[in-house]
Amino acid sequence: MARAIRRLSAVAIRNAKPGLHPDGGNLYLQVSDSGAKSWLFRYGASGRERWMGLGSLITVSLAEAREEALQCRSQRLKGVDPIEARRAARGQQTLDAAKAITFRKCAERGTQGQGARESIRGDSQAAALGTRGETCRAGEAPRRRP
Numbered sequence: 001m002a003r004a005i006r007r008l009s010a011v012a013i014r015n016a017k018p019g020l021h022p023d024g025g026n027l028y029l030q031v032s033d034s035g036a037k038s039w040l041f042r043y044g045a046s047g048r049e050r051w052m053g054l055g056s057l058i059t060v061s062l063a064e065a066r067e068e069a070l071q072c073r074s075q076r077l078k079g080v081d082p083i084e085a086r087r088a089a090r091g092q093q094t095l096d097a098a099k100a101i102t103f104r105k106c107a108e109r110g111t112q113g114q115g116a117r118e119s120i121r122g123d124s125q126a127a128a129l130g131t132r133g134e135t136c137r138a139g140e141a142p143r144r145r146p
Helices: 010-014 062-077 082-100 103-111 123-129
Strands: 019-024 027-031 037-045 048-056
Touching: 019 062, 027 062, 037 062, 037 082, 048 062, 048 082, 062 082
Parallel strands: none
Antiparallel strands: 019 027, 027 037, 037 048
């Protein structure tokens, strides 16, 4: 016999007591003792059980949680770990954002509101470093004076 899917309704969610409430398709509503409600996707990967948070009930509706769970199930069918896929996507976004800014702009952001010869490191090292930080290439640290 097939397992039931889409078990939860709006009324059941509103009246849910603390604990885990299955909706089917590995989607669960988690209700904490304080009454906070969030969505979880449960699956097995590498011989262990994993729980992936999909968001709070306040920000993620029942329909959105079901859609996200469907996407996670599709990833599992392809042999992809949804948590690792999300982690990789976030890492790529961070990398793309870091590549979009130049070293000069990064240095300007770090020294905004500071004196002409101050650095992020503080006044004591500002005199030793001088303004040589402006001539450094991205990914390269300033050379120390002999």
